[in-house]
Each structure stands twice: as C-alpha cells, then as structure tokens.
Amino acid sequence: MRELDVVEVTKAIKELSMNSNFEIGEDVLAAFNDGLENEVSPAGRAVFEELIENAKIAKDERVPYCQDTGLAVVFLDIGQDVHLTGGDLTEAVNEGVRQGYEEGYLRKSSLDHPLRRKNTGDNTPAIIHTRIVPGEEVHVTFAPKGGGSENMSRIAMMPPSKGREGVIDFVVDVVRQAGSNPCPPIVVGVGMGGTFEYAAVMAKRALLRELGKPAADSDNAEIEKEIFERIKKLGIGPQGFGGRYTALAVQLESANCHLASLPVAVNIQCHAARHKEVVL
Amino acid sequence: MKKITTPLTDETVKDLKAGDKVLITGEIYTGRDAAHKCFMEELDAGKELPFPVKGAIIYYVGPSPAKPGKPIGSAGPTTSYRMDVYAPRLIELGMKGMIGKGMRNQEVKDACVKHGAVYFAATGGAAALIARSITAAEVVAYEDLGPEAVRRLTVEDFPCTVINDVHGNDLYEQGVKEYAEA
Structure with missing residues (x-):
C-alpha cells in the first residue's frame, strides 16, 4: 500500500x-500544419495560419x-x-x-x-x-471544456435495427447541424454502447486519445474512418468558411450494451482539443 | 482587406459583402448572454441602454482576466446564436454590427437586411491573437457579471470576416455550397 x-x-x-490552457498539444499542432498544407479553401488555410500563430502567442506569453x-x-x-x-x-x-x-x-x-x-x-x-x-x-x-462546442453535443438511444449505418448517419448529422458553431475544425468524440450516461462519458474519454491514432478495435477504427470521410464532404470547413477540414479527427470508443439498445453519444470538441495528463 | 471605423454608418455597412476580410478600428462594446438579458430588461422598463446603440458594434465575448500591465486577457468570440432572441430588437434601435462566431437565425438575418446591419465572425479560439488588437478595455455596466460585464473596448485593426451582409448573403451558406460534395 x-x-x-x-x-x-x-x-x-x-x-x-x-x-492545458496555455499549450495546446503537439498532435493538435501537427493537425493544424497538415490543414495549412492540404486544405483546399484559401479562407480555410488562412484560419490555420491564425490558429498556429495563436498557439505560439499563448505558449510564449503563457496566456489562455x-x-x-x-x-x-x-x-x-x-x-x-x-x-x-x-x-x-x-x-x-x-x-x-x-x-x-x-x-x-x-x-x-x-x-x-x-x-x-x-x-x-x-x-x-x-x-x-x-x-x-x-x-x-x-x-x-x-x-x-468550453461551452460552445459542448452545446453542440448530442446523444441518441437508437433501436438496434439502425445498425452501423444508423450510427454513422447520426454522428455526421450532429456535425452538420453544429456547422460553424463549435469552432471547426472540430474533434468528434463518439461513445457507442453502454448505457445512457456511460455512452456520454465514453464520448468524452474518446477526446483524450492522441489525434490521428485509430481506435484499438478494428471495426471501430473503420467506422471512425468512414465518419471522417463523410464529414470531409460536408463542406463546412475551418470556422465554417467552407472547405474540407471540418474535423481534425473522429475518435470512437465502444462498450457492451443491452440487447434492446444502441446508445450513441457525440461529444463535440473545438479545435484546441485541450487536455494534459500527469502520473502521480 | 477593408478598413472600417466605428460608429458604423449606413454607407459603410452597405459596402460590406459576405466573405470580406475587415479590420475594425474605434470603440466596440462587449455583451453576451447575461448582458443581453439585462439590455432587454432596461428597454422593457423604458430605460436607456448602457451604451450608445446607434451605429454600435457589439462583440459577443467574455474575456479572460487581464494580466498585470495588459488591457485585457484572451478575447475571442463566443457562439452567437444564443443572442439571436435579443439581436433584432437592438438592430431596430440602430445597432449596426455584431461580432461573434457561428450561424444566425433567419430573424437576425432579416433584421440585418431591413435595418442595415452586418454580422461579422472573428476566428473562434484565436483569442490570444485577437487580444493584440484591443488596446484598452473599461467596464461600463453590470460589473457583477464578471466576464459577462459590458466593456467598452478600444480596438485597432480588429480582424474579422463578414458573414451576413445587408444584401442577404451568408458566407456560411456560400462556403458549404462551394465545398460540399454529394
């Protein structure tokens, strides 16, 4: 003991x-740089420039x-x-x-x-x-956790007949409806299965994973990929100014669930995706 | 890049088009959820608003506390739709600009067209960068609301983008139209 x-x-x-408020993650910065290089919309690329500069000021001056x-x-x-x-x-x-x-x-x-x-x-x-x-x-x-992105989060208790497609459609729809509100490019945390409250906590925990690292479960990793590709096509883009980078990542976790249930929680996170960890 | 100064006039506002990058110089006022609720209560009671509304720009922001020697802390926009229920009334009274982030409802867009007002977006999250264009800040009302108090900000080349103009255009809709794939 x-x-x-x-x-x-x-x-x-x-x-x-x-x-966590002064320094955003290296994984997030890498995603910004990727966006700066690959976003097709000029207004979208300009947003990434601002975000990278903002991150530098925040870190150097130790301001939020x-x-x-x-x-x-x-x-x-x-x-x-x-x-x-x-x-x-x-x-x-x-x-x-x-x-x-x-x-x-x-x-x-x-x-x-x-x-x-x-x-x-x-x-x-x-x-x-x-x-x-x-x-x-x-x-x-x-x-x-900021309020603007949290407000765009949703949960659905689906009939199991909705299946894989139902889950994907729901997540993409939540992102579409959120539009420019939650400070895109967002990180999409998904909790699938469990109970009503457990799905929501899983969705939040999913946001703690390193960006770009796929889910450990290969089916989940495939669903993440498919949702990510669908979100790209929405056209919302950085800050909603139009473009492909509406999301930086989709991160999904799953758990066992009741035979009558298919809970899906979507926790929307802004582009800063702030979190820091220590081990005591 | 268009440079404009406050207070805004009908002529200035007419020239702005959805998608324009704009630099604002002059005085703007902060106000978000709680302050807007207070504005409505003042108006309902037949009182004056705590800021000159004619030609004014309201910035939807609750800044972080200022470090010693700085006029303000980080100060990026908050999500605007929460002010949709209040904005048309202020636009009718002569408010000419709003700065925030995210979509507005049809009532706000219609009020912009009818009375000549513009909705700008500042880059959500870029709060440390945006604070650099704010040179002074003073609480003018509702100090007890803390971060939600109404502040008069002096800004120099404050960067934002026109989302909704007086001609009924919406940059968010245009962006999706241009980049969405079936």
Missing part, C-alpha cells in the same frame, strides 16, 4: 489547469489559447493500492482548480445552478470522473 498526500493532487491540478478556459473536467484513475491521505480528494481537486484559475488569469465560467446562474467565482466545483484501477499510481487528466 502506497501513501499519497492529496496535496500532490492539488499541485498537479493547478499546473495542469494552466498548462481561448478565453473560454472551460469547466474543469478532471479524470482520475486511482490505483487500488494507493492510500490517499491528508484530506478530502474532491476538495483537493477543487483547490487545485481554484489556485490554477486564479494564478493563471483563467476565466471562471462555472455557475452555481443552471437557472439561478450565479458565478461561483473560482471555477469550482470540478466535474470529476473517477475510476479505481489496479496498481499504485494515480493518473490525473485535466480537460477544460
């Missing part, structure tokens, strides 16, 4: 909240890439041989968010209640997804 003081979690969250520094979404994979000491884990996460958002001059976008809508003032509480896993490590992932 390994002991780990939750203050380490606070420190990690604080750093990750800032770094986007003003919407997101709700604080945190994934914790906790080894079952770890004993967390020194306080409440949830409070430790929230303290990290509090410190990171203050010190990093990040925007506080969390409201206390969906209808009363008072800003909590420190971007807490975080949305925390916890799993207990084998081992004695704690994997901490911070994925700030």
Whole structure:
C-alpha cells in the first residue's frame, strides 16, 4: 500500500489547469500544419495560419489559447493500492482548480445552478470522473471544456435495427447541424454502447486519445474512418468558411450494451482539443 | 482587406459583402448572454441602454482576466446564436454590427437586411491573437457579471470576416455550397 498526500493532487491540478490552457498539444499542432498544407479553401488555410500563430502567442506569453478556459473536467484513475491521505480528494481537486484559475488569469465560467446562474467565482466545483484501477499510481487528466462546442453535443438511444449505418448517419448529422458553431475544425468524440450516461462519458474519454491514432478495435477504427470521410464532404470547413477540414479527427470508443439498445453519444470538441495528463 | 471605423454608418455597412476580410478600428462594446438579458430588461422598463446603440458594434465575448500591465486577457468570440432572441430588437434601435462566431437565425438575418446591419465572425479560439488588437478595455455596466460585464473596448485593426451582409448573403451558406460534395 502506497501513501499519497492529496496535496500532490492539488499541485498537479493547478499546473495542469494552466498548462492545458496555455499549450495546446503537439498532435493538435501537427493537425493544424497538415490543414495549412492540404486544405483546399484559401479562407480555410488562412484560419490555420491564425490558429498556429495563436498557439505560439499563448505558449510564449503563457496566456489562455481561448478565453473560454472551460469547466474543469478532471479524470482520475486511482490505483487500488494507493492510500490517499491528508484530506478530502474532491476538495483537493477543487483547490487545485481554484489556485490554477486564479494564478493563471483563467476565466471562471462555472455557475452555481443552471437557472439561478450565479458565478461561483473560482471555477469550482470540478466535474470529476473517477475510476479505481489496479496498481499504485494515480493518473490525473485535466480537460477544460468550453461551452460552445459542448452545446453542440448530442446523444441518441437508437433501436438496434439502425445498425452501423444508423450510427454513422447520426454522428455526421450532429456535425452538420453544429456547422460553424463549435469552432471547426472540430474533434468528434463518439461513445457507442453502454448505457445512457456511460455512452456520454465514453464520448468524452474518446477526446483524450492522441489525434490521428485509430481506435484499438478494428471495426471501430473503420467506422471512425468512414465518419471522417463523410464529414470531409460536408463542406463546412475551418470556422465554417467552407472547405474540407471540418474535423481534425473522429475518435470512437465502444462498450457492451443491452440487447434492446444502441446508445450513441457525440461529444463535440473545438479545435484546441485541450487536455494534459500527469502520473502521480 | 477593408478598413472600417466605428460608429458604423449606413454607407459603410452597405459596402460590406459576405466573405470580406475587415479590420475594425474605434470603440466596440462587449455583451453576451447575461448582458443581453439585462439590455432587454432596461428597454422593457423604458430605460436607456448602457451604451450608445446607434451605429454600435457589439462583440459577443467574455474575456479572460487581464494580466498585470495588459488591457485585457484572451478575447475571442463566443457562439452567437444564443443572442439571436435579443439581436433584432437592438438592430431596430440602430445597432449596426455584431461580432461573434457561428450561424444566425433567419430573424437576425432579416433584421440585418431591413435595418442595415452586418454580422461579422472573428476566428473562434484565436483569442490570444485577437487580444493584440484591443488596446484598452473599461467596464461600463453590470460589473457583477464578471466576464459577462459590458466593456467598452478600444480596438485597432480588429480582424474579422463578414458573414451576413445587408444584401442577404451568408458566407456560411456560400462556403458549404462551394465545398460540399454529394
């Protein structure tokens, strides 16, 4: 049994909240450069130029890439041989968010209640997804999620008769309807199977995968490819100005499901696709 | 690239076409969901809006906090459709421009044509880059709304693209038409 003081979690969250907002991933930058080279629309290529320059400014000056520094979404994979000491884990996460958002001059976008809508003032509480896993490590992932892209996400509880084509049509339709709203070129996270809530969490987890890396399941990888090709033909393009690069990637995860069900969740992510991980 | 200055006039607005790249210089006002709700409440109560609406441009943005020595933090556009329910009323009162990202509904587009207003998009996500064209920022109303407060921004060559013009054109529709494949 390994002991780990939750203050380490606070420190990690604080750093990750800032770094994930200041530095976008190398995989995302590579996708921007690919777009700059291969997008057919001149307006689309101009967008990639701006995004690359924006990423450089954000990293060099340590300012947020986007003003919407997101709700604080945190994934914790906790080894079952770890004993967390020194306080409440949830409070430790929230303290990290509090410190990171203050010190990093990040925007506080969390409201206390969906209808009363008072800003909590420190971007807490975080949305925390916890799993207990084998081992004695704690994997901490911070994925700030902007509202504009999150609002374009959808879930469908399909009859199984809809099958593969039904899934593909639904995902492509969600992207078409989102159009220029979620800051294309987007990343499309898909969770297929599971239950209603599990599909949505899978869709969000799918966004954490390295861009361009296909799904481990070969059927899923084929579906990703097919959806990606269909999205290319929509013509929406970077920022909706027209073009082929409406999406940078489609990332699909699946799970077992009930014999009566075919749940499909689509979590739309903006082009910044922010997330950072550390292992404690 | 067209250079324009605020406040906007009918003549300036008429010259702008969907797809034009534009650099804006002058003063613009920020306002998003919560501020627009307050605007409507002011108007319903017969009060003045907290900014001069004639010829004004509203930028749909909730900036991140300014670092010491900087006028503003990162400041890219938010998604505009959430302001669709409020925009026509402001356009009727003489607002001439809106800056945001994403599609508008038919009511907003019709109001642009009828009353002479333009909808611009700034590059969503390019918030650190966009902030470089903002030289001053001052809260003018609803300070308690934090990032959603109304600010007067002084901008120099603020970069954006015309999406909806006074002639009824829509760049988003044109883009899809040009690049979609069956």
